[in-house]
Amino acid sequence: MERAIETKKLVMTYGKGRAKVEALKGIDLAVNKGELLAIMGPSGSGKTTLLMILGLVTVPTEGQLILAGDNIYNGSPRDFQKLRREKIGFIFQFSNLIPFLTAEENIVLPMDLVGVTPEKAHARATELLDYLEVTGRARELPERLSGGEKQRVAIARALANSPAMILADEPTASLDTDRGLSVMRLLRKVSTEKGTAILVVTHDERMIGEVDRVLLLVDGAVVSDESQEQSQSEAPKAGPKMVTDNREKPNESAVPVGEKNE
Amino acid sequence: MNLALKDARYHLFKFTSSTLGVSLLLMVVFTLGGIIRGVILDSSTVTSATGADLWVVQKGWLGPFVEISRLPEDYYHAIQSMHGVAEASPLVMAWDHVEHPMKPAGLMLFMYRNARIGTQTMVEPHWIDMTRELRFLLIGYSPDHLGGPPMIVAGRDIEASHFELVADTKTGLQIGEIVRLRGFDYTVVGLTKNMVGFNADPVIYARLEDAQNIIFEPDPDLLRNIRRRRGGQIGGAEAVAPRLVEPIARISSAVSENLHMINAIAVKVEPGVSVEEVADEISHWKHLEVYTAARQVNMQLMGANRLILMQLSLFRLLLLIIAGVIIGLITYTFTLDKIKDIAVLKLLGTQTRRIYSMIIQQAVLMGLLGTLLGAMLEFASEPYFPRRVSATLGDMGQMLVIITVISILASLVAVRRAMQVDPRIVLGT
Numbered sequence: 001m002e003r004a005i006e007t008k009k010l011v012m013t014y015g016k017g018r019a020k021v022e023a024l025k026g027i028d029l030a031v032n033k034g035e036l037l038a039i040m041g042p043s044g045s046g047k048t049t050l051l052m053i054l055g056l057v058t059v060p061t062e063g064q065l066i067l068a069g070d071n072i073y074n075g076s077p078r079d080f081q082k083l084r085r086e087k088i089g090f091i092f093q094f095s096n097l098i099p100f101l102t103a104e105e106n107i108v109l110p111m112d113l114v115g116v117t118p119e120k121a122h123a124r125a126t127e128l129l130d131y132l133e134v135t136g137r138a139r140e141l142p143e144r145l146s147g148g149e150k151q152r153v154a155i156a157r158a159l160a161n162s163p164a165m166i167l168a169d170e171p172t173a174s175l176d177t178d179r180g181l182s183v184m185r186l187l188r189k190v191s192t193e194k195g196t197a198i199l200v201v202t203h204d205e206r207m208i209g210e211v212d213r214v215l216l217l218v219d220g221a222v223v224s225d226e227s228q229e230q231s232q233s234e235a236p237k238a239g240p241k242m243v244t245d246n247r248e249k250p251n252e253s254a255v256p257v258g259e260k261n262e
Numbered sequence: 263m264n265l266a267l268k269d270a271r272y273h274l275f276k277f278t279s280s281t282l283g284v285s286l287l288l289m290v291v292f293t294l295g296g297i298i299r300g301v302i303l304d305s306s307t308v309t310s311a312t313g314a315d316l317w318v319v320q321k322g323w324l325g326p327f328v329e330i331s332r333l334p335e336d337y338y339h340a341i342q343s344m345h346g347v348a349e350a351s352p353l354v355m356a357w358d359h360v361e362h363p364m365k366p367a368g369l370m371l372f373m374y375r376n377a378r379i380g381t382q383t384m385v386e387p388h389w390i391d392m393t394r395e396l397r398f399l400l401i402g403y404s405p406d407h408l409g410g411p412p413m414i415v416a417g418r419d420i421e422a423s424h425f426e427l428v429a430d431t432k433t434g435l436q437i438g439e440i441v442r443l444r445g446f447d448y449t450v451v452g453l454t455k456n457m458v459g460f461n462a463d464p465v466i467y468a469r470l471e472d473a474q475n476i477i478f479e480p481d482p483d484l485l486r487n488i489r490r491r492r493g494g495q496i497g498g499a500e501a502v503a504p505r506l507v508e509p510i511a512r513i514s515s516a517v518s519e520n521l522h523m524i525n526a527i528a529v530k531v532e533p534g535v536s537v538e539e540v541a542d543e544i545s546h547w548k549h550l551e552v553y554t555a556a557r558q559v560n561m562q563l564m565g566a567n568r569l570i571l572m573q574l575s576l577f578r579l580l581l582l583i584i585a586g587v588i589i590g591l592i593t594y595t596f597t598l599d600k601i602k603d604i605a606v607l608k609l610l611g612t613q614t615r616r617i618y619s620m621i622i623q624q625a626v627l628m629g630l631l632g633t634l635l636g637a638m639l640e641f642a643s644e645p646y647f648p649r650r651v652s653a654t655l656g657d658m659g660q661m662l663v664i665i666t667v668i669s670i671l672a673s674l675v676a677v678r679r680a681m682q683v684d685p686r687i688v689l690g691t
Contacts, residue, residue: 057689
């Protein structure tokens with residue numbers, strides 16, 4: 001299988017001296033194209049820090065990140081904005097659609113940012129709206145969409161530029177079980193049919209059944225990285241540990257070493 | 263995709279109400295500009311309308327509209343005969359008044375009441391009462407010479423040799439109305455528009471002889487008194503000092519000779535002749551002072567109106583600064599409302615310049631729309647101001663450029679705030 005993203009010995013340290021906090025302790029991770037991975041763990045386990053590094057928002061203290069075969073921290077300084085535009089799609093807990101753009105315009109936006117012509121962007125947006133079954137809501141502003149519809153549009157936005165990887169941050173947390181499952185099935189469908197690697201940070205154990213693999217982080221280290229097949233076969237004795245419902249907060253006051261300012 | 267326009271359309275009420283507020287402020291800036299131009303035009307209207315290249319007055323006096331000089335009327339013949347002079351016209355001018363209580367109605371009444379309310383703690387009782395006198399600048403001219411009314415907007419020019427007037431519409435006088443001046447009745451036969459002196463008093467035109475009578479003729483009672491005293495002095499002198507009889511008789515007759523005085527001579531130079539050369543020639547005359555038209559306007563504008571011009575200009579500058587601060591604050595609050603959206607845009611990889619451009623474009627859009635709306639409001643309100651307010655499309659063009667610069671500068675604070683937005687705020691929340 002072709003690799004979408006790979007990390008080697010990712011270390012993230014906040015603060016210095018006695019205040020030093022090691023948020024990630026040498027994370028090795030490889031995600032293939034078309035794979036749907038859930039990243040789980042208790043509060044403070046480093047999920048969000050890992051998400052930020054994978055999303056090229058934060059630079060790790062140490063380690064390597066290889067995105068679509070491209071070693072990000074090797075060689076000349078990289079344009080992270082450009083990489084995010086072209087290679088990464090984001091899905092957020094509250095969809096975070098731009099409120100002054102219609103559903104279609106929200107999908108067109110990432111394409112507009114990379115210079116796709118309006119005609120092509122419109123055609124692609126129409127195709128994605130149809131694929132995610134929200135065609136009839138194309139002209140609506142986000143405030144007029146339901147939570148599930150918003151997440152579908154957000155998924156369409158993340159898919160707009162056919163990224164190598166989609167990072168989803170608690171995409172089901174604001175939805176009820178049915179809508180949450182529906183969104184996870186959509187992500188499953190996208191990863192399978194479009195061949196996109198999708199990494200979902202979640203606390204929601206109800207959604208685990210839809211993913212290929214579960215990565216369990218505790219105190220900045222991977223304690224479990226199992227496929228569903230492995231998990232099911234070992235169900236009586238192991239399986240990913242369910243985590244508490246406490247949300248992890250990034251350490252906003254601390255300044256990560258080597259962080260890129262934007 | 264223009265994010266600035268999309269956002270403005272989404273927050274339509276907020277954007278339009280903010281723009282309206284800016285436009286009202288800019289309307290005041292425009293109006294001040296119009297008032298400044300009005301003062302300038304008022305200071306130059308009569309001088310410019312006369313079409314004279316040179317103004318000749320009594321030696322040591324400033325121009326005819328700044329200080330009232332006196333010259334013998336026949337001096338203009340001598341100047342007329344000079345080489346290079348196309349025309350020399352005798353003029354008399356003086357500020358005068360008639361009893362003509364105002365009957366203000368509508369907006370003017372409101373303005374009076376507003377002036378009273380606005381100043382009642384600053385002045386003594388009756389200081390701001392409605393005026394009972396109509397003040398005006400009387401200009402006497404010779405027919406077919408320089409200095410007459412430049413354009414009659416109603417009625418006709420003066421045709422009779424005596425007792426007719428052309429008044430400016432700002433006097434409130436109507437055609438056919440009788441005005442009593444120095445014991446004689448004059449009929450208003452025509453009206454001009456915007457012909458005012460440098461202090462905005464309206465102009466009334468009369469024939470030269472009529473104006474001389476009005477301005478120079480002493481009060482009839484005073485005249486009788488002087489003649490009676492001079493007669494007594496001559497009688498007494500004949501008895502005791504015959505050599506004094508002749509000087510006393512000369513003084514007595516000078517009272518009537520005073521009527522043949524003028525205040526200034528307006529000179530038009532022949533085409534192709536240097537104005538400065540003719541002015542230089544006249545300046546060698548012992549009893550005459552000469553000013554170019556530009557110098558004459560300069561004395562009027564920067565004499566009496568100098569301080570008010572500077573005051574208004576300073577106030578306009580302050581208002582522009584305030585407008586800039588307000589645009590900056592509005593843009594800043596707009597940006598604060600979009601912090602999360604900006605974070606999402608950053609996370610999606612939106613180019614930094616595009617985000618800043620969105621903020622700056624909104625500020626500039628608000629400034630430009632505010633300028634256009636403010637200009638329209640100003641143009642619509644000009645006729646209702648008591649003094650001349652004259653903003654132009656040129657002012658609007660100039661303001662568009664200034665406001666664009668101010669808006670860009672004002673939005674820099676908001677841009678700085680946007681620069682500080684961390685895209686991580688939308689992750690892990």
